[in-house]
Amino acid sequence: xxxxxxxxxxxxxxxxxxxxxxxxxxxxxxxxxxxxxxxxxxxxxxxxxxxxxxxxxxxxxxxxxxxxxxxxxxxxxxxxxxxxxxxxxxxxxxxxxxxxxxxxxxxxxxxxxxxxxxxxxxxxxxxxxxxxxxxxxxxxxxxxxxxxxxxxxxxxxxxxxxxxxxxxxxxxxxxxxxxxxxxxxxxxxxxxxxxxxxxxxxxxxxxxxxxxxxxxxxxxxxxxxxxxxxxxxxxxxxxxxxxxxxxxxxxxxxxxxxxxxxxxxxxxxxxxxxxxxxxxxxxxxxxxxxxxxxxxxxxxxxxxxxxxxxxxxxxxxxxxxxxxxxxxxxx
Amino acid sequence: xxxxxxxxxxxxxxxxxxxxxxxxxxxxxxxxxxxxxxxxxxxxxxxxxxxxxxxxxxxxxxxxxxxxxxxxxxxxxxxxxxxxxxxxxx
Ligand SMILES: [Fe+2]
Ligand SMILES: [Fe+2]
Numbered sequence: 001x002x003x004x005x006x007x008x009x010x011x012x013x014x015x016x017x018x019x020x021x022x023x024x025x026x027x028x029x030x031x032x033x034x035x036x037x038x039x040x041x042x043x044x045x046x047x048x049x050x051x052x053x054x055x056x057x058x059x060x061x062x063x064x065x066x067x068x069x070x071x072x073x074x075x076x077x078x079x080x081x082x083x084x085x086x087x088x089x090x091x092x093x094x095x096x097x098x099x100x101x102x103x104x105x106x107x108x109x110x111x112x113x114x115x116x117x118x119x120x121x122x123x124x125x126x127x128x129x130x131x132x133x134x135x136x137x138x139x140x141x142x143x144x145x146x147x148x149x150x151x152x153x154x155x156x157x158x159x160x161x162x163x164x165x166x167x168x169x170x171x172x173x174x175x176x177x178x179x180x181x182x183x184x185x186x187x188x189x190x191x192x193x194x195x196x197x198x199x200x201x202x203x204x205x206x207x208x209x210x211x212x213x214x215x216x217x218x219x220x221x222x223x224x225x226x227x228x229x230x231x232x233x234x235x236x237x238x239x240x241x242x243x244x245x246x247x248x249x250x251x252x253x254x255x256x257x258x259x260x261x262x263x264x265x266x267x268x269x270x271x272x273x274x275x276x277x278x279x280x281x282x283x284x285x286x287x288x289x290x291x292x293x294x295x296x297x298x299x300x301x302x303x304x305x306x307x308x309x310x311x312x313x314x315x316x317x318x319x320x321x322x323x324x325x326x327x328x329x330x331x
Numbered sequence: 332x333x334x335x336x337x338x339x340x341x342x343x344x345x346x347x348x349x350x351x352x353x354x355x356x357x358x359x360x361x362x363x364x365x366x367x368x369x370x371x372x373x374x375x376x377x378x379x380x381x382x383x384x385x386x387x388x389x390x391x392x393x394x395x396x397x398x399x400x401x402x403x404x405x406x407x408x409x410x411x412x413x414x415x416x417x418x419x420x421x
Pocket of ligand 2: 088142145171174
């Protein structure tokens with residue numbers, strides 16, 4: 001899921017004006033850029049950063065939910081959560097492999113995540129203290145991710161666009177299982193309803209922050225839009241998400257934690273919700289590593305990587321010993 | 332003369348797709364031959380060739396073991412989850 005507004009991308013270009021013009025013309029005629037095609041270095045760098053941040057987010061995103069797999073209240077909820085977390089691991093793989101088409105190695109990207117150099121979505125640095133959080137994540141976090149990812153299926157870079165098509169196909173069940181979970185809590189007793197409301201109160205604002213900095217503060221947005229890496233600005237996507245989600249909350253009896261939220265008939269010509277100011281200080285604090293769970297998330301990833309070292313070594317040793325693999329060879 | 336599997340990208344933006352194979356002495360001749368036989372009617376704009384012996388395939392005898400288990404995992408599909416009709420598409 002979860003690419004986030006290109007934090008700190010380098011968009012310096014050194015190519016000739018003719019080259020850049022020809023590249024832009026190709027983009028403007030809606031032709032995809034493929035791995036072997038010439039491209040400005042800044043286009044490549046922007047995509048490497050964006051796709052790898054997205055991949056890291058999928059992988060780190062397994063942690064807050066994985067935490068609840070063994071505690072799911074029913075077998076039905078357990079298989080759903082297990083399948084979802086398994087999907088997120090797969091999304092990470094699709095995205096790392098799309099990034100590798102741009103000339104970076106998987107090892108390099110993994111090192112950047114584990115060293116703390118690479119960014120991932122701020123949303124995963126919030127804790128999941130209750131079962132209702134699992135519903136809120138599926139409904140809101142995957143919902144926001146879908147909003148972001150659907151336009152990325154038309155990204156100008158072919159390998160990224162194709163990975164996104166695969167991801168989007170799998171993503172729909174993630175949001176539905178979350179909303180179903182929250183809905184069933186809202187049909188339960190007072191305590192269960194309060195638990196659902198509490199989860200919404202904690203996840204609403206961080207979900208809005210997933211779309212990245214406001215357009216007025218996002219320096220990289222214009223170039224990414226011109227290159228059709230992104231099709232909508234951060235604020236446009238955030239607005240779409242609010243407009244889609246508010247009725248879903250109201251339908252099941254939840255109240256959004258925003259006193260400034262109200263329908264505005266004339267917004268953007270076709271109507272939309274006005275909503276309150278996002279706490280950008282909190283956003284930047286969490287992005288820069290000072291969220292509640294940043295340390296735990298990285299520690300968990302490092303431990304998983306270290307604990308898996310013997311498996312990688314054993315696999316390589318096994319492969320070396322059996323130089324001819326015992327699988328059917330196509331002829 | 333080695334055998335090469337041929338993959339053609341029909342249009343920029345799409346995946347390369349397996350279209351068939353041919354024999355050629357080396358990679359460069361394989362690409363040229365693939366261009367001559369598989370793209371005569373604008374079938375594509377990019378060619379990949381891979382030595383057939385380099386392709387590792389799953390064992391057809393294990394097809395049931397490999398792929399049947401996904402059949403009853405209905406909870407991996409959106410339609411498994413009940414949400415109110417009023418929500419519409421989600
Ligand atoms: Fe995902
Ligand atoms: Fe997801």
